[in-house]
Amino acid sequence: MQTRTKLNTIGRNTHRKDGIGKVTGTEQYASDVSVPRAWYGGVLRSPHAHARIASIDTSAAEALGAVCLTFADVPRVKYNERTNCAPPHLYRDRYVLDDTARHVGEAVAAVAAPTRALAEKALRAIKVEYEVLPAMLCAADALKDGAPKIHETILYRGKETPIEHNVAVTRLIEVGDIEKGFAEADSIIEREFEAAPVYHAQMETKSVVCKPAVDGSITVWATTQSIHNTRQLLAEIYGLPLHKINVKKIAIGGTFGSSIQMNSVVPICVGLAIKSGRPVKIATTREEDMYDHCRYQVRITLKLGFKADGTLVAGHMKTTVELGAHNTQGYHFLGVIAGFWVSLYKLPNMKYEGTAVYTNRTPSCAMQGFGAPQATFVTEVIMDEIAELLGRDPVEYKLTQYRGLGDTFWGQGPTVKSIILSDGVPELLEVGAKKIGWDGRPVPGTQTGRFRRGIGMARSFHCSGVGQPRKTGAEMIDYSGAIVKLNEDGSIDYIQSLMDHGGGTCEAIAKLVAEEIGVPLSMVGISDVDTNTTVYDITTHATRGVFAGGAAALKAAKSVKAKILDYASQLLDIMSESLVIEPSEELGQGVIYCPGYPEKRMTLGELAKYLHVNSWGTIAAVESLHPVTAPPAYVTYFVEVEVDTETGVVKTLAAALGSDCGTVVNPGLAAGQLTGGLSKGAGCALIEAHQWDRQTGELASKGFWVDGKTLSILETPLLENLHIDFAHTYEPTGPFGAKGIGEASINPALAAYSNAIYNALGIRFREVPITAEKILAALSTKKVRRTQPAQRELVNS
Amino acid sequence: MREKAIVFEVNERQHCTTIPSHRTLLEVLRALGYVDVKCGCEKGDCGACAVLVDGEAIDSCLTLAWTVEGRAITTVAGLGNSNNPHPLQAAFARNGAIQCGFCTPGVIIASESLLRKTPNPSDDEIRFALSGNLCRCTGYTKIFEAVREMVLTRSGGVLR
Ligand code: FES
Ligand code: FES
Secondary structure, eight states: OOOOSOOSSTTSOOOOTTHHHHHTTOOOBGGGOOOTTOEEEEEEEOSSSSEEEEEEEOHHHHHTTOEEEOGGGSOOOOBOSOOOBOGGGOEEOBOSSOSEEOSTTOEEEEEEESSHHHHHHHHHHOEEEEEEOOOOOSHHHHHSTTOOOSOSEEEETTEEEEOOTTEEEEEEEEESOHHHHHHHOSEEEEEEEEEOOOOOOOSSOOEEEEEEOTTSOEEEEEOOSOHHHHHHHHHHHHTOOGGGEEEEOOBOSOOTTTTSSOOTHHHHHHHHHHHHTSOEEEEOOHHHHHTTOBOOEEEEEEEEEEOTTOOEEEEEEEEEEEEESSOSSHHHHHHHHHHHHHHHBOOSEEEEEEEEEEOSSOOBOOOTTTTHHHHHHHHHHHHHHHHHHTTOOHHHHHHHHBOOTTOEEOSSSTTOOEEOOOOOHHHHHHHHHHHHTGGGOOOTTOOOSSEEEEEEEEEEEEESSSOOSOSSSOSBOOOEEEEEEEOTTSOEEEEOOOOOOSSOHHHHHHHHHHHHHTOOGGGEEEOOOBGGGSOOBOOSOTTOIIIIIHHHHHHHHHHHHHHHHHHHHHHHTSOGGGOEEEEETTTTEEEEEETTEEEEEEEHHHHHHHHHHTTOOOOEEEEEEOOSOOOEEEEEEEEEEEEETTTOOEEEEEEEEEEEOBSOSOHHHHHHHHHHHHHHHHHHHHTOOOOBOTTTOOBTTTTOSTTTTOOOGGGSOOGGGEEEEEOOOOOTTSGGGBOOOTGGGGTTHHHHHHHHHHHHHSOOOOEESOOHHHHHHHHHHHOOOOSOHHHHHOEEO | OOEEEEEEEETTEEEEEEEETTOBHHHHHHHTTOTTSOOSOSSSSSOTTEEEETTEEEEGGGSBGGGGTTOEEEOHHHHOOSSSOOHHHHHHHHTTOOSSOSSHHHHHHHHHHHHHHOSSOOHHHHHHHTTTOOOSSSOSHHHHHHHHHHHHHHTTTOOO
């Protein structure tokens, strides 16, 4: 392990800079922005899952004094709201407003009016005649021969391209030769899995404010994970030069992937502002938000071949993904499922067939884990089963097969390949097993009585960003920029457009900058920024914030430091190589000095002031960085559950969570990522599912947050039963040895819960959520089986 | 639309505002600029909109504004500010009980309401009091720790 000998702020718990604003209620979110004379915007949404707009009459709304927007008022520019994929892989299928509604809740028209009451009234006054079309509410219906088309054509590589059978995109990925691989296998196992769509349930719904200026420029405050992508897309749609669009960075009330793309209300609000010539604000309701996005519904069949000694020799995965009404990132999503799957364990021969299908439902988009929770679910449940068949401890067995130090791994799809240079898996599995009492776990299916306990484990990872060695030809755009500036008093401005979703990303990056330059953390300010004053950053996603965004800021900090040392060497008359900068808590400053020569010393403030009064200029640097690796941030879960066989309710009794995020920049905040991951992960494993009425296509929840609800504090394990550990690793390619953490923290949850419930009941669940109803149904039909069911289903080749 | 002028107090400031009968307290507070009161669902599901009415936490989205006539409302900004934070606010900041911070105003209000009624609550009482506040980010652990730390400090280190 390689580490820096002395670190001043990295690795210590520090209070986040935005903390006090958040606890005292002064932190501003997009929904809190108020602009003088702004009008209220509202959106009219389709009550039908699939309908053509035969006519739309806004005259009554306009007579009330409202400004109205329909498909006839917006540029006919087809776009994809998520622009992280490189253009050859962008599938454009939506307009700001269209003449066809493809899911219940899709925007049909919008209004802006001086008061909220008037906007509500104006919405009711719009008359729409719909020509209702047959709706395909599941993949099976959409794929049927002769099923009506949800999209006739989409814009792909500059051409209108027909969509056949509602199949948006397919992917075939092959490595080695599976025929040969399966022929060499001693045993083959094949299983089917399903993971339900889940609502992101971020606490803040989407809001946007747009303020037009007389010169035709606009300022936008929007709920988003990327201010630069929002700006670029608005420019593409409205034909404005980028410098005329300024998107402000503003706090976001949770996102979990739901705002990687530009939210659908953003261009609507801009359209209203441009048409009315006034500032307009739209704040969506919870119900509107629920109709706006969810996690992909995924069905997977996995066939694995292995030798008698457990060595995996071949795997074949078939995946069907339901996209909903728009293809936000189907191509990439199919790729990452394959990537996460084959990167968990060594598999010399693999074949992957993925199909993404349009349906008339809420469009899907990335949600924390993006394919990894589902790929891990399938893989880790099947590996648990194989271990059992082989009579081996799953932890021991998995350690013989996993991809670790020195192995190649894929991360986000086949173009994102790197070699693993840091690996904390063995350490985390050992610690977790000890803390949960793994060796004392029950034998599956041996318990009787109402309450049955079980322990399950699963391991996973997320790649830190989507970097790869080749800068061209990749599926994904992946770079960050940052500006670091030395102020005239020796303090530092850290200026970056990268978003912090609440995990403390910017805080962590400020620590990297402070550490590198050698100033106390209190001397680094996180600037309030916008697109006009920052350089490009792709998006905070794929757990890349600290690893990739931080690395860009570090690069800028290094260059600032070099300039500081250069100037200091001139002023102190000593070569710059002999100078060091260290933070002095006493002076509240960074101090430049030459060890052994006490007179060769000045504070950063003194240097900066000297440069200022003598007109030497400002020390600042702007840097961009594309990471050439995407190292795996490993996560391990051990969970202990108690299943109530009378109610079917599963309670989490204890959990031991492990994270290998390389150097831990802020331990307290990092631990918070894991507890948050467990809470969401347990929800997805046990309760949460976005469901639609099979007839109407309406959400079964009717916009309430209670069906498949977010877990509350009552369903969270007691503090004393929650163990969190970090691996002692150092990632050579990461800033100060750090890699990602946040997104990875949810990935093993589905599998860990399924395995724990199996351990308690002796019944395998391969469909999540594993609701109380499913448990009761399984208990009543199967009774408790003492034999191991999988053995009989095993095919020996 | 029926409207009437009602008088009420927010964070020790008097307001006299004309309000239509169907407006909720949440809508009115945010329109008056108290945007520290968050709107999470407007259906009573999430607790983000909690405020104290005469010292007791309520969901302002489920409260018609007319019903607070003559009463005193405290929002999270009324508990303390950055120069002089309320001990609970300080405990939340210290314990990292905040991530995105959107649930935080409601959670702090619910905690304060509990501690006013029950100065030395048990762990279960803390959990129950916060069970109406959803938080998607933290998994609640650090929130719980922050409230428990407050209780400990207040009771001189004795937990029930
Ligand atoms: S906004 Fe009031 S409970 Fe959610
Ligand atoms: S901190 Fe984000 S919802 Fe609680």
